[in-house]
Amino acid sequence: DAEITQSPRHKITETGRQVTLACHQTWNHNNMFWYRQDLGHGLRLIHYSYGVQDTNKGEVSDGYSVSRSNTEDLPLTLESAASSQTSVYFCATRTGPNTEAFFGQGTRLTVV
Amino acid sequence: DQQVKQNSPSLSVQEGRISILNCDYTNSMFDYFLWYKKYPAEGPTFLISISSIKDKNEDGRFTVFLNKSAKHLSLHIVPSQPGDSAVYFCAASVPGGGADGLTFGKGTHLIIQP
Numbered sequence: 001d002a003e004i005t006q007s008p009r010h011k012i013t014e015t016g017r018q019v020t021l022a023c024h025q026t027w028n029h030n031n032m033f034w035y036r037q038d039l040g041h042g043l044r045l046i047h048y049s050y051g052v053q054d055t056n057k058g059e060v061s062d063g064y065s066v067s068r069s070n071t072e073d074l075p076l077t078l079e080s081a082a083s084s085q086t087s088v089y090f091c092a093t094r095t096g097p098n099t100e101a102f103f104g105q106g107t108r109l110t111v112v
Numbered sequence: 113d114q115q116v117k118q119n120s121p122s123l124s125v126q127e128g129r130i131s132i133l134n135c136d137y138t139n140s141m142f143d144y145f146l147w148y149k150k151y152p153a154e155g156p157t158f159l160i161s162i163s164s165i166k167d168k169n170e171d172g173r174f175t176v177f178l179n180k181s182a183k184h185l186s187l188h189i190v191p192s193q194p195g196d197s198a199v200y201f202c203a204a205s206v207p208g209g210g211a212d213g214l215t216f217g218k219g220t221h222l223i224i225q226p
Binding site for chain 1: 118143144146148153154155156157158161163201203205207213214215216217218219
């Protein structure tokens with residue numbers, strides 16, 4: 001079965017460190033997304049990608065970057081982790097318009 | 113400026129009764145709407161969707177109603193079961209928005225009381 005896998009599931013890092021969250025999908029979907037979920041805010045879009053070599057900023061992209069070197073992976077990098085980036089991060093894929101998005105299990109990131 | 117609003121942070125319903133979750137939106141360009149269910153420590157899972165050309169879509173115990181003139185949609189769960197206790201997110205997308213992602217509401221925590 002096709003799936004979307006995030007790693008690690010839990011991460012604790014220190015302020016100022018660079019950290020990368022992995023997302024791997026076997027759906028072969030071109031469209032991939034990163035969201036963060038915070039209490040009182042729901043899910044907010046960080047970055048998205050239409051396909052290989054394409055990346056775009058979402059609603060809350062400051063302090064984050066992504067790269068897309070193949071169809072399967074969209075790693076999310078926090079250049080210099082801040083306490084405000086403590087959150088649960090979800091990766092998702094989508095075939096296209098008028099379709100549902102499939103989500104990974106999430107990564108809980110704590111910045112201390 | 114929140115484009116998708118779920119004004120009830122939580123809702124408590126007795127087992128066997130109907131659960132009604134509400135969602136309002138402000139962007140008239142939205143043409144596809146979805147409901148997701150989320151358990152703690154898991155990713156959101158797709159529940160049901162509706163296109164703006166319809167006003168109702170049904171899937172088993174779940175029905176979504178769309179009122180475009182009021183920019184309002186609702187999710188009905190009948191009958192409610194203990195396993196329905198979760199956070200429900202309403203989401204929407206614009207035409208050709210496959211790569212632009214979904215815009216989510218803040219969620220409603222549904223609690224099914226035995």
